Amino acid sequence: MSEEAKKTTPEVENTQETVQETTAVVETVNPKEFLASFDWHKYEEGIEAVDEKKLAEFEKALEGTVGFVNERDVIEGTVIRLTDRDVIIDINSKSEGVISLNEFRYNPSLAEGDTVEVLVDKREDSSGQLVLSHRKARVIKAWDRVNNAHETGEIVNGFVKCRTRGGMIVDVFGIEAFLPGSQIDVKPIRDYDQFVEKTMEFKVVKINHEFKNVVVSPKALIEADLEIQKKEIIGQLEKGQVLEGVVKNITSYGVFVDLGGVDGLVHITDLSWSRINHPNEIVELDQKLNVVILDFDDNKSRIQLGLKQLSKHPWEALDTDLKIGDNIKGKVVVLADYGAFIEVSEGVEGLIHVSEMSWSTHLRSAQDFVKVGDVVEAQILTLDREERKMSLGMKQLHPDPWTDITTKYPVGSKHSGTVRNYTNFGVFVELEEGIDGLVYISDLSWVKKIKHPSDFVTVGDTLEVEVLELDVENRKLNLGHKQTQDNPWDAHEATYAIDSIHEGTVSEKTDKGATIAFADGVEGFAPSRYLDKEEGGKLAKGDTAQFKVLEFSKEYRRVVVSHTSIFKEEEKRNVKTASKKSADAEKTTLGDISGLAALKKKMEEGK
Numbered sequence: 001m002s003e004e005a006k007k008t009t010p011e012v013e014n015t016q017e018t019v020q021e022t023t024a025v026v027e028t029v030n031p032k033e034f035l036a037s038f039d040w041h042k043y044e045e046g047i048e049a050v051d052e053k054k055l056a057e058f059e060k061a062l063e064g065t066v067g068f069v070n071e072r073d074v075i076e077g078t079v080i081r082l083t084d085r086d087v088i089i090d091i092n093s094k095s096e097g098v099i100s101l102n103e104f105r106y107n108p109s110l111a112e113g114d115t116v117e118v119l120v121d122k123r124e125d126s127s128g129q130l131v132l133s134h135r136k137a138r139v140i141k142a143w144d145r146v147n148n149a150h151e152t153g154e155i156v157n158g159f160v161k162c163r164t165r166g167g168m169i170v171d172v173f174g175i176e177a178f179l180p181g182s183q184i185d186v187k188p189i190r191d192y193d194q195f196v197e198k199t200m201e202f203k204v205v206k207i208n209h210e211f212k213n214v215v216v217s218p219k220a221l222i223e224a225d226l227e228i229q230k231k232e233i234i235g236q237l238e239k240g241q242v243l244e245g246v247v248k249n250i251t252s253y254g255v256f257v258d259l260g261g262v263d264g265l266v267h268i269t270d271l272s273w274s275r276i277n278h279p280n281e282i283v284e285l286d287q288k289l290n291v292v293i294l295d296f297d298d299n300k301s302r303i304q305l306g307l308k309q310l311s312k313h314p315w316e317a318l319d320t321d322l323k324i325g326d327n328i329k330g331k332v333v334v335l336a337d338y339g340a341f342i343e344v345s346e347g348v349e350g351l352i353h354v355s356e357m358s359w360s361t362h363l364r365s366a367q368d369f370v371k372v373g374d375v376v377e378a379q380i381l382t383l384d385r386e387e388r389k390m391s392l393g394m395k396q397l398h399p400d401p402w403t404d405i406t407t408k409y410p411v412g413s414k415h416s417g418t419v420r421n422y423t424n425f426g427v428f429v430e431l432e433e434g435i436d437g438l439v440y441i442s443d444l445s446w447v448k449k450i451k452h453p454s455d456f457v458t459v460g461d462t463l464e465v466e467v468l469e470l471d472v473e474n475r476k477l478n479l480g481h482k483q484t485q486d487n488p489w490d491a492h493e494a495t496y497a498i499d500s501i502h503e504g505t506v507s508e509k510t511d512k513g514a515t516i517a518f519a520d521g522v523e524g525f526a527p528s529r530y531l532d533k534e535e536g537g538k539l540a541k542g543d544t545a546q547f548k549v550l551e552f553s554k555e556y557r558r559v560v561v562s563h564t565s566i567f568k569e570e571e572k573r574n575v576k577t578a579s580k581k582s583a584d585a586e587k588t589t590l591g592d593i594s595g596l597a598a599l600k601k602k603m604e605e606g607k
Contacts, residue, residue: 074137079114089118089132097132104134106174117141142173146214150204158202158216160195168192170202170216177204183217190285230261237262237303239293242310247287255279257291257305264303266291271307273314273347275333282307314347315388324380327397332374340366342378342392350390352378357394359401359434369394401434402475409435409477411467414484419461422453429463429479437477439465446482446489446557447521489554492522496549496559501566505544506531514539516547516561523559524549530562539563 077089080096087104089097097118104110119137120130149156158170158177167180179202181189202216245257245264254267271282283289291305322328330342330350339353357369370376378392401408409415409431417429417437426440441450450456457463469478496502504516504524513527526547531538539545548569551560 073120074117074140075120076115077118077132079110079112079116082110082112087134089116089134091118091120091130091132093130095130097130099132099134138174142175145173146175146177146204147207150207153203155201155203155221156216157199159199160197162196163192168195170200172202172204172214172216175214177202177214177216179216179218183215183219185219185222227261233260233262237293237296239295241293242290243293244288244290245305247283247285247289250279250283250285252278255283257289259291259303262303264291264293264305266305266307270294270305270309273308273311274343275341275349314345315385318345318348318385322380322383324383326380327377328380328392329375329377330392332370332372332376335366335370335372337365337367340370342376344390348390350378350380350392352376352392352394356381356392356396359395359398360430360436395434401432402472405435405472406470409467409470411470414464414466416462417465417479419457419459419463421459422457424452427453427457427463429465431465431477435477437465437467437479439463439479439481443468443480443482446485446487447523449523487554488521489557492520492559493552493554495520496522496524496552498549498552500549501546502549502561503544504547504561506539506541509541514541524561525559526561526563530564532564534567 075091077091077097079087080090081088082101085101087099087101087110089099091097097120099118104116110116116134117137118132118134119140120132146156148154156172158172158179160179161169161171161176163169164178167178167183170177170179181192183205184192184195200218201221202218203220204214205217205220206215207213243259245259247255248258248263249256252268254265255271257264257266266279268276268279271279276282289307290310291307292309293303294306294309295304296302328344328350330344332340333343333349334341337354339351339357341349341351343349352366352370354364354366354369357366358364376394377397378394379396380390381393381396382389382391384390415431417431419427420430420436421428424441426438427444428436429439430436441453444450444453444456448456463481464484465479465481466483467477468480468483469476471477502518504518506514506526507517507523508515511528513525514531516524516526518524524547526539528538530550533539533545545563546566547561547563548565549559550562550565551558553559
């Protein structure tokens with residue numbers, strides 16, 4: 001052995017003595033001989049590689065000796081000293097281990113002499129120091145305990161550290177486990193903060209070894225207890241039974257009530273005798289209330305509950321003195337096109353049909369008269385307590401306008417009305433609320449030929465009318481608008497006399513003929529055969545020419561005219577004149593001949 005190697009022999013000799021005292025006789029290699037022949041200098045300088053086979057044999061020879069530990073072993077150690085930064089641990093090995101004090105933050109009362117679990121991270125680091133870890137030891141032991149709790153169903157305690165998305169983080173044996181919000185309790189939890197920094201009991205329900213995830217649940221423990229209670233409750237359920245429950249959830253269609261481990265549904269229609277738009281108008285979450293069991297299925301898993309059934313039906317509590325003809329007040333709760341439902345008392349409703357809202361025979365929508373929430377007064381028209389039906393009327397509170405109709409609107413009287421509607425054949429005009437009359441399309445204008453009432457008036461217009469006919473029994477008024485004005489056809493009768501000639505313009509033209517517009521607004525009709533021009537061809541739309549009146553009817557406001565007849569008549573007149581002149585000439589010639597003959601005879605006789 002070299003001199004440099006001999007300088008290190010005191011430590012080696014101590015190791016040799018320890019090995020000699022504690023190791024058993026090994027057949028393959030003697031540790032003393034191995035150490036005596038090993039060149040430590042070459043090993044430290046990297047001059048000569050270590051024979052791995054010999055090193056393995058050496059390790060095997062050390063196994064079982066006092067103070068020998070394997071890496072990754074979890075063993076117990078004793079705290080022998082505390083510093084400001086570290087904890088010195090004795091594991092009864094050849095040297096002590098050092099662990100950062102930060103790994104014991106959870107245990108502020110750590111003191112010398114305490115026994116703690118540690119993991120042998122390294123038997124020796126580069127400086128020959130034993131490396132230990134308390135945190136890793138706790139994690140390994142914790143996983144063992146968590147796995148065991150998952151397999152056996154053991155109840156574990158955990159500390160709720162904080163909230164996270166979808167749930168909370170729980171410390172279980174030093175491992176961070178996830179508690180889903182849906183697993184906190186059997187009823188929905190809205191305030192997670194109430195559980196933060198509290199120690200609770202949990203059941204390990206899931207472990208993902210690949211991602212090292214643990215899921216815990218206190219709900220599983222509660223459900224186990226409730227399952228026992230549920231069986232007891234279900235076994236005692238009967239229809240008509242009244243139970244106390246707690247509102248667990250509220251939906252748009254009803255309320256779920258916890259009966260002590262068993263849930264039942266109170267449908268929205270069974271919450272109140274009155275109409276409601278949403279169950280939260282009646283109940284609120286976590287509210288305690290009494291409910292009655294209405295029905296359930298064969299295995300009693302679906303339980304139908306009722307709340308309103310615990311109180312007397314409102315129709316039974318309705319004032320017995322109410323009768324047909326009485327006036328009553330109520331609030332509009334529902335509106336439809338055909339009418340409005342009025343709540344006259346809690347749970348008792350009557351219908352006001354739209355026809356009973358106004359005396360007007362011109363039906364409109366109920367929204368034109370009332371809106372939801374209005375308090376209205378009405379008269380009871382029908383009342384059936386057995387069928388629980390009631391019809392009401394609003395117009396009955398006002399006098400019938402047709403009572404003195406002959407006095408207010410006699411035939412021939414003129415009035416102003418509002419156009420409410422029109423059809424193909426006429427216009428409906430309202431003289432007052434409840435009094436409507438019809439103006440036929442033929443009674444709108446003396447002059448204009450109206451194809452549809454919308455060409456003359458619009459809904460909402462004010463129209464002057466005259467009462468033409470009154471039918472009290474059938475509540476019908478026949479009105480006229482043109483009758484409020486002088487009939488221009490009285491004057492037109494003299495102007496447009498037969499054979500009179502007027503200048504007009506072709507305003508419209510069809511296969512049958514043309515409409516001729518005259519200066520005073522009168523329109524005439526010229527059949528197609530009367531549109532021929534003297535120079536040839538026919539008059540076109542927009543042409544202005546002379547027209548002769550062939551026919552005039554004041555009753556039907558009809559004027560038939562002709563352009564062709566003007567020059568045709570002129571031609572006839574010219575032909576007649578020429579014929580007359582020819583005849584006169586012929587008569588003159590013959591006369592002259594007769595005179596001459598007589599003169600000749602007379603002369604001869606004289607001779």
